[in-house]
Amino acid sequence: MTETSLSLYEQLGGEAAVNAAVDIFYRKVLGDHRINRFFENTDIEKQAAKQKSFLTMAFGGPNNYNGADMRQAHAHLVQKLGLDDSHFDAVMEHLTGTLVELSVPQNLIDQVAAIAESTRADVLNR
């Protein structure tokens, strides 16, 4: 059982894996008409860096996850544009879809999804 000594982040392949994933993931998100209006007025370069931080966190990597910042960043989207569970679900779908595309084993996908899922209340300001 050597695998258990490796962290989730290491098992996924560390930063190189995040880089591969963020490119696929962010293209899926921006290409999805259900959710891309939330990104309409953002600078996509700055957004991509944020997506990378988010994926690093979801991959169990080094991060400074801050629930308060996450709330603040999404507050106006919840209030003004109606960001809700259906949109969060769409993002989750793209996250798992990305990992499937990268041939990540299902047990690791489940762990990543669980971490990402833990941000739902903050993102939706509940």
Added chain:
Amino acid sequence: MSLHKITLDNREVICQSGETVLDALLREHIDIPHACREGACQSCMIRSLDGPPPVAAQKGLKDVLRHQDHFLACLCYPQQAMRISLTPPADFFTEASVIGKELLNAETLLLTLQCREALDYYAGQFVNLRRADGLTRSYSIANNRIHTHKLTFHIRRLSGGRFSEWAHRELNIGDTLSVSDPQGLCYYLPNQPEQNMLLIGTGSGLAPLAGIIGEALHHGHSGDIHLFHGSREVDGLYWINEMRQLARQYPNFHYTPCVSKGDAPEGFASGRANDVALSTLPSLKGWRVYLCGHPDMVNQSKRQAYLHGASLQDMYADAFHVASATLD
């Protein structure tokens, strides 16, 4: 133990071994922007003032940022004393005199300045032009690096634009202006001559793109170079014959003038330049993309190019924000 002195503005911090520049600054309560602390978010990007920083601290940065000695404080373990800065250096101005003034079309002036001191600029960068009373506007350099003292600009006359109206009406040959150090990150580096390039410009956004194209061709860029220049009507375009001539001269240079209003005459594409470009070039994987002109066009094109496969690392943009929108 290796200790290195870090100088930020007029403050000094000692960076201890095993400590990053970010750690050292924060330890001394110098609060600089930061977030992930692992090189992902790039919010702690700063600039070395005395030469290249450690290569490892530039990981993931765009070539032009590396070229200008930017680095990430959270990844930087100093190997020597460093002087760093959070803010761009104060503008240094040199005197220049007007040596040429001609119209490119009804609303765009080709202004040529002769600078007293040589300027070290890259094709695609911009400078601030300052009038004697202090009124200052940013304009892109429209020529390549062949000239060190002579700079050209495309100045579009904006209704109510204090600087542009003045430049069109009152500025004369022989008059002097102040010219700042060149700035901006939307420029050409001859580091990947085989890379295909897409350039999209609206209006006087052709200025930096023309400089970049001239520079690339001068360096023998071998990849395809596609230029899409757009305006509402044919009257808003310029250098049409010059660009067509260039395309005949260089088989890898392709030029498409675009008009977005009404039917396009023969030889012109109909539609917005970015839409025409993206439908002509469906896959931009591995391409380098330059976008100059109206901020909405720039923003939209970035997204389109990204969704067509271009990497954000390979995108260079210069959005022309118009100071006179307020008609001050």
